[in-house]
Structure formats: structure tokens, C-alpha cells
Amino acid sequence: MTQLDFQIILPLTILTAWACVLLLVDLLIPKDRKGITAILAAVGLAVTLGFTISQVGTEHIGFNNMVVVDGFSTFVNILLLVSGLLGIALAYGYIKRMGLDRGEYYTLMLFSIVGMMLMAQAEDLIIVFLALELLSIPLYVLAAFARPNLQSEEAGVKYFLLGAFSTGFVVYGTALVYGATGTTSLNGIFTAASNGTPSLLLTIGAALLLVGFGFKVAAVPFHMWTPDVYQGSPTAVTVFMSSGAKIAGFAALLRVFATAFPSISVDITGILWVLAALTMIIGNITAISQSNIKRMLAYSSIAHAGYILMAFVPYGNKAVLPVSIAAGLFYLVSYAVTNFGAWSVVIALEKAEGKGLEISDFAGLAKKYPALAIAMTVFMLSFIGFPPTLGLVGKFYLFRAVIAGGYTGLAIIGVVTSLVSAYYYLRVVVNMYMREGDPTIEREPWLDITTLSTAVLTVALSFVPQWLFLMASTATLRLF
Amino acid sequence: MEFLLQPLTLLTFFPLLGVIVLLFMNSEAKTAIRWVAMVTSLLTFGVSLWVLLQFNASNPDLQLVAKYSWINVAGWNIYYYLAVDGLSILLVLLTAFLTPISLLSTWTAVEDRVKDFMIFFLLLEVGMMGVFLAQDLFMFYVFWEFTLVPMYFLIGLWGGPRRIYAAVKFFLYTMAGSILMLVAILWLGIYGNTFSVPDLIAKGAIPANIQWWLFLAFTAAFAIKVPMWPLHSWLPDAHVEAPTAGSVILAGVLLKMGTYGFLRFNIPLFPEATVKAAPWIALFATIGIIYGAAVSYAQQDVKKLVAYSSVSHLGFVMLGMFALNVQGVSGAILQMINHGISTGALFLLIGMVYEQTHTRDIKVYGGLWKVMPVFGTIMLISSLSSMGLPGLNGFVGEFTILLGAFGSKAIGNPWYAGISAIGVIMAAVYILYMFQKMFLGPAGEITHHHELKDLNWREILTVAPLLILMFWIGLYPAPFFNLIAPAVEKLVSALPL
Numbered sequence: 001m002t003q004l005d006f007q008i009i010l011p012l013t014i015l016t017a018w019a020c021v022l023l024l025v026d027l028l029i030p031k032d033r034k035g036i037t038a039i040l041a042a043v044g045l046a047v048t049l050g051f052t053i054s055q056v057g058t059e060h061i062g063f064n065n066m067v068v069v070d071g072f073s074t075f076v077n078i079l080l081l082v083s084g085l086l087g088i089a090l091a092y093g094y095i096k097r098m099g100l101d102r103g104e105y106y107t108l109m110l111f112s113i114v115g116m117m118l119m120a121q122a123e124d125l126i127i128v129f130l131a132l133e134l135l136s137i138p139l140y141v142l143a144a145f146a147r148p149n150l151q152s153e154e155a156g157v158k159y160f161l162l163g164a165f166s167t168g169f170v171v172y173g174t175a176l177v178y179g180a181t182g183t184t185s186l187n188g189i190f191t192a193a194s195n196g197t198p199s200l201l202l203t204i205g206a207a208l209l210l211v212g213f214g215f216k217v218a219a220v221p222f223h224m225w226t227p228d229v230y231q232g233s234p235t236a237v238t239v240f241m242s243s244g245a246k247i248a249g250f251a252a253l254l255r256v257f258a259t260a261f262p263s264i265s266v267d268i269t270g271i272l273w274v275l276a277a278l279t280m281i282i283g284n285i286t287a288i289s290q291s292n293i294k295r296m297l298a299y300s301s302i303a304h305a306g307y308i309l310m311a312f313v314p315y316g317n318k319a320v321l322p323v324s325i326a327a328g329l330f331y332l333v334s335y336a337v338t339n340f341g342a343w344s345v346v347i348a349l350e351k352a353e354g355k356g357l358e359i360s361d362f363a364g365l366a367k368k369y370p371a372l373a374i375a376m377t378v379f380m381l382s383f384i385g386f387p388p389t390l391g392l393v394g395k396f397y398l399f400r401a402v403i404a405g406g407y408t409g410l411a412i413i414g415v416v417t418s419l420v421s422a423y424y425y426l427r428v429v430v431n432m433y434m435r436e437g438d439p440t441i442e443r444e445p446w447l448d449i450t451t452l453s454t455a456v457l458t459v460a461l462s463f464v465p466q467w468l469f470l471m472a473s474t475a476t477l478r479l480f
Numbered sequence: 481m482e483f484l485l486q487p488l489t490l491l492t493f494f495p496l497l498g499v500i501v502l503l504f505m506n507s508e509a510k511t512a513i514r515w516v517a518m519v520t521s522l523l524t525f526g527v528s529l530w531v532l533l534q535f536n537a538s539n540p541d542l543q544l545v546a547k548y549s550w551i552n553v554a555g556w557n558i559y560y561y562l563a564v565d566g567l568s569i570l571l572v573l574l575t576a577f578l579t580p581i582s583l584l585s586t587w588t589a590v591e592d593r594v595k596d597f598m599i600f601f602l603l604l605e606v607g608m609m610g611v612f613l614a615q616d617l618f619m620f621y622v623f624w625e626f627t628l629v630p631m632y633f634l635i636g637l638w639g640g641p642r643r644i645y646a647a648v649k650f651f652l653y654t655m656a657g658s659i660l661m662l663v664a665i666l667w668l669g670i671y672g673n674t675f676s677v678p679d680l681i682a683k684g685a686i687p688a689n690i691q692w693w694l695f696l697a698f699t700a701a702f703a704i705k706v707p708m709w710p711l712h713s714w715l716p717d718a719h720v721e722a723p724t725a726g727s728v729i730l731a732g733v734l735l736k737m738g739t740y741g742f743l744r745f746n747i748p749l750f751p752e753a754t755v756k757a758a759p760w761i762a763l764f765a766t767i768g769i770i771y772g773a774a775v776s777y778a779q780q781d782v783k784k785l786v787a788y789s790s791v792s793h794l795g796f797v798m799l800g801m802f803a804l805n806v807q808g809v810s811g812a813i814l815q816m817i818n819h820g821i822s823t824g825a826l827f828l829l830i831g832m833v834y835e836q837t838h839t840r841d842i843k844v845y846g847g848l849w850k851v852m853p854v855f856g857t858i859m860l861i862s863s864l865s866s867m868g869l870p871g872l873n874g875f876v877g878e879f880t881i882l883l884g885a886f887g888s889k890a891i892g893n894p895w896y897a898g899i900s901a902i903g904v905i906m907a908a909v910y911i912l913y914m915f916q917k918m919f920l921g922p923a924g925e926i927t928h929h930h931e932l933k934d935l936n937w938r939e940i941l942t943v944a945p946l947l948i949l950m951f952w953i954g955l956y957p958a959p960f961f962n963l964i965a966p967a968v969e970k971l972v973s974a975l976p977l
Contacts, residue, residue: 387623387626388622396662399662399666400556403670415663422652422655423652433636434647
């Protein structure tokens, strides 16, 4: 291991070490003061964030071309670490209130984040597999964290079974790709595949990998687990899953396909087109009929996966790729910010035993808690893609990239499904403002801070998106 | 920060100052809240007059330009770009003029959540101003969509019994049109490498077959907003359920955003497609004129009657605009203002009597004039103005439009104008029918049983400015035509006719 190798994985090392130490330290922290573990975990993330930020602008590859750091991975890692911090802020009061106050919650989160970050940095299919497992296994446990609550246990088992299934696809895909090219290195696959006609074996392998990632990012038709798992898991876990796992899944998907498989993009682009269209259509239409806010947001997260997938459709086109990557990353940021905000409001309303989670439970919120209702309205508008929110800028950027890539038809599907989505997002607003009710909320300082900061960010960034644009457009992928 | 000092920035965002003040006020201090909103909107009107003073009527180009780079990265050229010209100056003034009048009408009508109401109303004003002043497609789109949000709340929170249905329908219908426009805007942005409308026009003609698709996409957004037949079905619902002030602004300004959109974007950006589409638009406009008038006649709800009359009146606007000659287009612009004034006045008046009786059913009224003579007189003048009686504003607009449409090369068939002229007669029928049932004849159920009070000073003050304008435009429209003429000539002369 050279010094360069070490530099590349420095943030990962720090976070892993921190998580291991925290696992031990947690034993010494008394049961009623697990807040300390949360704070220590947050400090770990913050330190890692500092080191990750120091990597901005560097581009290296190490460990015999297995792990990489580039603008893309750094951008994604920063996003993941901030998501982790927000995830801890949301969990801090929530797990105490729900009686889930066990220290391993935070340790598991840290391990999962290490996996997610490794996903963004993986330059070899073996590393992708390792990272995928590292990110998933803690999440399986977290999903079932509210044991002996049956729903939570069901969520954990369901997520585990389907997750294992999807990992199987990834492994099988890797094996086939290895069979076709004789290597698992992304660069090696690219070189092998571009010399001579691409074999069917390679295409099937790539398609199987796509299935595996499709499960992780909850793209239709691999989305069946999402509503149940999102609904059954403790809400704080759901938030983390719906942001972090999705970001990591997309990061790996993009890197693997853009680096290794541009030669078979003719076949894959068509598949991605169909996946994106189906995901947007089915996600949005199914969301209409949901009465439970967690399920509705689950379908909404499926729908947004479809929007992000749109950015990947022209992945084989080198002229368009930088713009679509930037648009996809920008949209991921806008989705993550909005998503954390919306879920934080859900957490504020949630009661024990899964009460307070129907959309009708939001009735009357505007009269009693106007600030919270305004925040939720901002998030809903942002999800629709309405001014003055970040969601509008994100959609604008994304659709522009899609049209520039020559997929106007897909963009039209995108805007039409946005219209559909307006219907169910507005239903939350209708309930909050136009129906009578008497909701009660939990006031926890960290929760309030998260809601406030994400709401302010959602609005403010829509007026000054320039720097985020710049960051996203300089977050380039290291290509050969 | 220099852009903050531009007159048009001030005009657009001035109401935000009021919003900020309102945010910090106690929501129980209702009178103070009303005054703050009122003063804000009056000052905004003052700013609009200041803008008018600086406006050079003989210049056909964009004036008082505030153009600054906003988002400029990776091939995006989005500008903060506000400017005004002859096409928009009257609409800007109308917006600033109708807002304080609408607010005055809410003085006693809105008692519930006054603070929220005023905040939404002032936000709506920001949105409307932005729509009429923005010269960058991205900026325009932001304002265009943004106006939906406050209006959605105004209908949904202070509306009638079916307000939620009406609010959601309004939102989804309008959004349905604008999303297609979004795709077209993005296409233009990629094609021209800029979102600035004047730059895009200067860039030269877009290939004809693509022009046609873009034209259709923009038309989808604007035709729904106007609303053109057969896309009008959201309008009666929104109007009937909206509170009075909401109806006034909806009819007075929001519908004009659609017609204005055609003027500002469709005609100059897609000239070939515009000429090709003119006969079709004229056909739909004519159907709208006749259909709107006929349906108006059948209404028992007086607010619905006025709402459908808007479909008919805006048909005239569309007909005049797509005559694509100077007369037609200037008539159309003037008629936009006229419709805002007359229909605004009608909605205000209906709101005033509704506040006392809580019914809009024409049948139960009757003999109102005897009990409320002042109200009757004002209503008569507004009705006559709406149906286009010579000497009042409606006549000038409709006459110019018909004149333009008769001789239009683009429409190419005088029959559209001929049939539309029947619409003028039908307007007289439904308006007079309404007036007769409500104000003349024996006292109806409501008139009999209610202790109806005639208009008070505040209410008279609310409609008085509108009455003055009705006579002014009706008797001496020259100053208004002078403001718009150069810009219209420039617009029309650029068309391949």
C-alpha cells in the first residue's frame, strides 16, 4: 500500500475506525444517555466530511486500479456525509421517543455510510460488490430496529431477502462480465469490450448488474419492496435509506456503466429509457391512491428515482455525458434536501404505534402550527418542481439535459408525470390548510433545526443556484 | 446589488416589503393588517405610475431594461431580465391598479385569517408583475408558475363550498398547459444557447416544422389560461368558488397572462407558425365567443354568468390578436384592459350584494333597483360597459377588434368577424336578461325579506375608479392607443404577411 493509496481511502479509513471505536465506547455509555453516542457519531461524520472536502479537486486511482477518487466521488461523498448528519439529527429525538434508544443505531449508520462512500469510489466490480454489502447489511438491521414491532421485523426480513436477491444479480452479472472480458476492473472491461465486437455475454452481464442496482435505487419493476420496507421501518431509518442508499446506488450505477460499458450503450440505453419511463409513470400513478404518508413518500421516492434515471439514459454519448452527470447530481441534491425536509415533518407528527401517519392526520396543521405547514408546503412544491424551490431548478436542469441528449419524448413523459404528482402532493397541502383537524406534534430541537434548515435551503438555493451548478458541473467522472 | 435600484425591480418586488411587514404583525390586529396591505398596494401603484412617467410612448422597443446575468454556467445563459414595452405597459398598470381595489373590497368580506389572505394577495401581485415584465424565458416560467400558488390558496382557503375541488382543478389545469411550455422553453434554451427572449428573436427564424411544435406547446399553456374554448372548463369553477377579490384578479389580470403570452412569445418567436395558425385560432375564438355568450344566457348563478361571459370576451381578444394587423392587435390589447375593468367591476358589485344576501341565484332577486338605487345605477353602467355600448370602454375595444378581423389577411375570411359580431348582440341579451331579472320587475324573495342596504362610501370608492376609466376609455381612448401603437406596429411588421 503506497501513500497515494492511503490518501484515496483516508476518509473511509477514518470513518471505519471511528465506527469501530464507537462500538466499544458505546458499551461504556449508560443506557439512558445514548445521546452521547449520537453526538460522537456526528463528530465522526463531521471529521470525515472535513477530510473529504480537502479532497476536492484531486483525482487519483489506487490499489491496482480498484479504488478511485475524483470530482464525482467527492461530490457524492460530501452529499452522503451531509445526509448522514441530517439522518442523525432526525434520529436523535425520534429513537428516544419510540423507545429504540440503543447505541448501535448510530454505529450501524456509520458503517452503512462507509459502504455508500465506497460505492461512489469503486473502480472494480469486486469493490462494488463489497461496498454494496457493506451498505446493505447495516440497513437490513436498521430496518428491523423497532423489534419486536411486527411491521418493522417484516420490513427487515423483506429488505434482507430482496436485497440478498439483488446482490445475487450483481454477483452473477459480475461473473458473466468476467467471463466475457476476463477482468473485473472497470477500465479493463472497457478496454476488452472496445476491442472487437461486444459479446452477448457482456450485455447480459451488464443487464444483470442493472437489475441489481435497480433494486437498490428502487426503479420499476424492481421497486416492490420499497413501500413495505419504507412503511415498516422506523421513520428515521426510512429517511436515511431513501436518501443515502439511493444516492449511493445511483453513483455506482453511473460509474460502472459510464466507465465500463459505453461500448454496449446501444442496447443498454434503450433499457434505461424504458426503466426511467416506467419508474416515473408507475411511481407517480401508484402514489395517488396512497392514504398513508409513509407509503406515499415511498412511491414518490420511486418516482424521483425515475427522474434521476433519465439523466443516465444518454450515458454512452461522450458529448452529453458531463451535462447529464451534472444534472443528475444536481437533482440528487435537490431531492435529498427536499426529502429530508418532508420526512422531518412526518417524524414531527408521528406518534407511537405508527399512529399519526395518515395523510388525513395532517388536517388542520396550518392553523395550529403555521411554520411547520409552510415548511411542508415548500417541500411538496419542491417535489412537484414548482417555484420558488430547488425542485424547480433541479427539474429544469434535468429536463434540459435530457432534451439536449435528444430524448424529448422522455422529457415529455417526465413533465406529464410531474403533473400527475402535483395531484397527490397537493393533497397534503389541502389537508394541512383546507381541512379541519387537531394534530399534535413533537417538538425536538434537532428535528426543528433540520426542518428549518432544509426548508430555507430549498427556497434560498432556488434563487442562487449558481455555485451548486458549478460544483455539480465540475464533479466530473474519471474516464479513460 | 445594482439591480435592486432599477425601477422595474422595485415595481415587481415592492409588495414583498409589505409581506415582510405583515409577517411580523399580530394576526389579531386585523385593521392594521388591512391598512398595511392597502398602503403597500397603493405605493406599488404609485411606483407603476412612476414607471409610466419614465416610459417613452414613441419608442417601440423594450425600455427601462434591467438585465443582469443570473445563472451562467455550462451553456446556461439565464438572465435577470426585466423590461417593459407598449405590449405590457397597460397590463402592468392594470395589475397595480386592480390590486388595491380588490383589497378594498375585502375590507369587511374577509374576516377569517386576514393576515394570510393579505400575504397571499401581495405575493400574487409580485407574480403577476413578474409575468408581465420578465424577458427571460426561465424567469418568466418561474413567475408564471408562481402565480398559481397564491391563487390556489386564495381559492382554497377563502372560497365557497366547493373550494377545494375548484382550487385543485385550477392548479392542475394550468399546470397541465405550462409543463408542455416548459419542454418548449428548454428546447429553445438549448437551440439559442440563451433564455433571453429578445436574443432568441434576434437569432432569427427557427426551422418551420419545429416552430410549429413549439408554437403548439406555448399555445397549450396560454390557451388554457385565457381560456380558449374548449379548454375553459376550469374557469367557471374557479370563479364561482373564489372570493370576490380573487375573482376580480382572476378575471382582471390572470386571464390576461394567457393573452399576453401569445403577444410576447408566440407571435414574435414563431412568426411562420403564427401566420399558419391564425385561421384556426380565429375559428376557436369565434366558437368561444358564441358558445360563451350562449352558455352565459343559460346561467342561474350570476357569478357563473359573468364567468362564461369572460370566455366570450376573451374570444374577442384572441380574434383581434390573430388578425395580425395593427387594428386587431391594438384592439385586443385595449380589450384586455377593458375586460379587466368591466368584469372586475361586475365581480366587485356581485360580491357586494352577496355579502348581504349570501346567494347568487338570479331567480331570488328582483326589484333591487328600488331598494338599492346607487348600486343599481353602478351595476347598469358596468353591465353596459361589458356588453359594449358606444360611449363606454367595451365598445372601443370590440369595434377595433372587429374592424381588424374583417380586413385581416392572416385570417383570410371576413365570416369570422361577421359571426363574432353576433356575439356582441348576444352579450346584450344575457347582460340585459341578468339586469332585468335582478334589478327590475317586482321585488323578489330576497329583496322582499332582507333589509338590504345600499352601497356605503367605501364600496362606492371601490368601484368609482373603474367607472371613471370606463368613461375615459369609452370617450377618449387616444392616450391608451398611443401607448401601445408603436410596439404593435413593430410586432406586426415583423410578421411574414
